[in-house]
Amino acid sequence: MAPLMFSFRFLFFLSPVLFLMISTQSAPYCYNDKGNYTTNSTYQTNLNTLLSFLSSPSNNGNGYGFYNSSYGENPDQVYAIGLCRGDITGNPCRYCLSNATQLLTQSCPNQKEAFVVFDQCTLRYASRSIYGAMEIVPNLMLYNIQNVSYDVDGFFQELSTLLQDLRGQAAGNGSLRKFAAGTATANNFQTIYGLAQCTPDLTEQICSDCLGRSLADIPECCQGKVGARISKPSCDLRYEIYRFVDPTTVPPLPSSPPPLSSPPLPSTSTGGSKSNRSHTVIIIVVPIVVSVVLIVIFFCICLRVRRTKKKLENRKLIPGSDDTDEIGPAESLQFDLATIRVSTDDFSEANKLGQGGFGSVYRGRLLNGKDIAVKRLSTNSGQGDLEFKNEVLLVAKLQHRNLVTLLGFCLEGNERLLIYEYVPNASLDHIIFDPTKRAQLDWVRRYKIIVGTARGLLYLHEESRLKIIHRDLKASNILIDAEMNPKISDFGMARLFVPDQTQGNTSRIVGTFGYMAPEYAMRGHFSVKSDVYSFGVLVLEIVSGQKNSGFKHGENAEDLLSFVSENII
Template identity: 65%
Template sequence: MTMVSLTTLFFSSHVLLLLITQSLAQPDLAGHFCFNGKGNYTTNSTYQTNLDTLLSSLVSTNGNGYGFYNSSYAENSTNQVYATGLCRGDVVADTCRSCLKNSSLELRKLCPNQKEALGFYDTCMLRYSNRSLYGLMEDYPPFTFVSTRNLSSSEVEKFFEDLGNLFRRLSSEAAAGGSLRKFAANNTTSGFKTIYALAQCTPDLSEELCTDCLAGAYGDIPTNSYGKDGARIVKPSCNIRYEISPFYDLENVAPLPSSPPISAPSPSTNTTNSEGPQKSNKSRTIILVVVAVTVSLVLIVCICIYLRVRKTKKNLDQNKLPGAEDADEIRSAESLQFDFGTIRVATDDFSEANKLGQGGFGSVYRGKLSDGEEIAVKRLSMDSGQGDSEFKNEVLLVARLQHRNLVRLLGFCLQGNERLLVYEFVPNSSLDHIIFDPIKRAQLDWDKRYKIIEGIARGLLYLHEDSRLRIIHRDLKASNILIDAELNSKISDFGMARLFVLDETQGNTSRIVGTYGYMAPEYAMHGHFSVKSDVYSFGVLILEIISGQKNSCFRQGENMEDLPSYAWKSWREGTTSNLIDPTLTNGSRTEIMRCIHIGLLCVQENIADRPTMTSVILMLNSHSLSLPVPSEPAFFMHSSVGSDLSLGWESSSGVTASKSNFVSVKVPENEAALISEVYPR
């Protein structure tokens, strides 16, 4: 073999070895997302130069020492680029920096010329954009990784109960972690298994935003991995993970700096008073008198200020809900606030052609922002009856909720008398436009209907159990369920919702709001509401989805009666199949019958007999779980009036109805139902 060929062979081998080494050093990202709608940059442009400069220096100069990197760069103050990097809390510094470097190389290859992108490995995550990312809680896009191993049916309920308790502790610990690191990991025993889990947020988030982000991530677990022994949910601002084998090393978690101890005052040096003890005593007396008078004056001023602030706050908080913030905090949320002119242009000045529908508190319009994103704008009417408290309620409530089965609030607008809510656009409209339309309904096979039912259940479970506050929707109905392009159901319209702290279970009201046919009896008659009130509404929805008919206009031959009553009588007489929509020709009849059974359990009169949404999810997912026998539903309604009626009631007991809508309810002896006026919705 010649020298040339030997040299060539050596060089080729060296190149091959180098390529293999680089490939091993830079594995594929576990996940990435290119924000195509956020704009592109041209090759060799100033933006690309700034991006390259920023990413090359990010890990060397901009870390906080605990795995978080944040920086921006702009040459000559143009085309500014922002980037953040986050490493898992138990990852050592060298591994962290290496991971972020690999991320920056791979992400630019996968998202060429994209101004905004996100990518992550098992131990780190990197984001860059042409907008500031610092302090923003963002949950889109979510990434989900699910174990392929199933838990046995006997251990599922206990496993997820223990997992929920563990994640609540980890969420609180991570959120309270301070501005350097928001990370928590631990384990718990469930039966014969040990569950290992972690929760982490970017430390630039406030404690509240971190809590909300982790709650949203945990809310996705039942949707994607119920019955599995492990899962990982990654969002731009937070991530969670659980497995039945250890995957973290808490020995590598660097301790956070403790607050410096308060040093004791050094003993004063003994000196001789040249003026003698008498003058010293006089000086001391004068000083004490001056100090006492000053302290008294300051105390009086503070008391006056406190009383004034307390009175003002009391006036402002007359309609404030638990966990709500002051309206000024809404206006300060620049990332959520839209300019009225922007919304007017997006909706073509609220043209009739863009009008999607009319709700109880105003109209909803379709719009398109300048970047091409489609939106739905709820324009509240000035005579709608929804005051500032209801508007504040919906904004504060929906902005905190992060779950795939809840409609996503993009922002709001407050300008003069105009109050607008900007939501994600959901292309398939609301469930009532599909399930009650004979043509569209025929296109929904059983698998699609089951997916809608399950999605509503998971959204309610998040509201009742997994969000930071317990939330009662109070107006769950077909028109408030939106259906997206993938037929995922999204609960919407939170104007009537009520918030509870987690240890509260029920409430009372002197103003009944909601829709006939969906309202639980204890709420319609006495103003008592709880999570079981929503469960009742959910049961009605199940029966409507299966039958394809409205509850208040259910027709069987020449007879008209309410749907739950007919379903219960059919179930008792063994003719439940008569309830099934005739267009529903496929699907498991056993599964359909089981769903009817679950719906009947939800609409029982006795609150204690109705299942919780946790139990409903178990019933839907475990066909081996035996179901209790349902009792008779509470309401027996006979009406030709549509179900879309919102009620207003100011008495201490009873229900409201119009003269054409007669309602027969079980009323305790000597207790009459009060008939008042009805407000069309």
């Protein structure tokens, strides 16, 4: 308990920075719905070759920070576009693209399409041609937490004029660089710095349309803020009250720009003459390919060794599988679908207990009279398999009075079911936020729930043989049994740490806003402290009986953390 209480003391000092501007250093996005490639496949070889060439010193792009190339032959051809900010060219640009390459291959393994945003560059690759087409998904919206403090309407009127002007300049800047930066002065003599940029492969009209969509996003995400960035794969729009572009490093456009052409890449065809130039390219590329292949093999071996003891066979957790030892005796854990259908009356609405992010939960009763709770993962959820394997792998190994007990699982056809002990009093949010039911929670019981939850969390972090970060601790994931004991549930988003690991990073931010620690919500950094932060928010809700996101003070509505931080003596 001591470490948890110590961290909780500092919770109130963290809450004011909950909405700091998300870091623009790296924001990778993996297109999970665009298909996967297999390790060591031709597609992966083509991808690694293309990305290595994209940031190599021999590739100068179009000379203004734009890199557009493809490599390979269908169906394994890969396309990539890299774009540096208008004031970033040469080696700094290639260095940024090199970092982007490393991040994408690490964060999006085996994804055929991916996109990453850095402060100085963006990079994307795909298994289809992406040249000349406007792409607006994903749409990354970032903002500065500082609010405009003087003449808000005047500030945004000047901002709108500035960004509209930059939109027209960027769109009309020709085929080499669709970039514009400028300034405006608000009524309080505050300087506003703005930037607009498109990938140069877009036509003037398409570039203008893309930036227009970004302008329309500002009122939705960033109204009243002194700075924001709207970044789409095809265009970027940004404003701040400080200088973030160095105008002295923006290279001038030539009076007669040469036509844009893709940088030369090694030919993959077998026909044609072998000129001295093609020999030179082959000599350069072959060592790169060999190096990349060796690096990939090395990392595959490392990953295989690390995952040997915790790997679950994809969609196959049945007796006889090599991985059944990871979840205990499979014969005792696996249920057949017919039994579960009978116990839940074929998943009837009358037995439905609730709806979660990845499926519904139903009450059931086995033939032996034992009550169960069945979590039915959604069949149309792209993350369902991952969440299923996470919970089976983690929860079956955890035994603690303040953690929900996993009784088994079922895998038949498209059905993925998790069978838990039934907890009669449902989840904490059904009690603590209900004006009638929370009357039964006197201070002794509230204290009991707080301490029990802390014990369960301490077990996950320190006392179990696995070190687990829950990542979604909240009132709806705390179940209350007949004796009013709390039980932490829903481990679908949990992450496993090695014993000496203190922090992890992810590009996939999951969980519930309002409970997320700032470093996790902004940069994807999670650790024991992330769960402690969520626990602190939960304690405030238990003590106050108010939701963090729906707290009301008199006639005013605000978030609970802000109210607490502003009223601490």
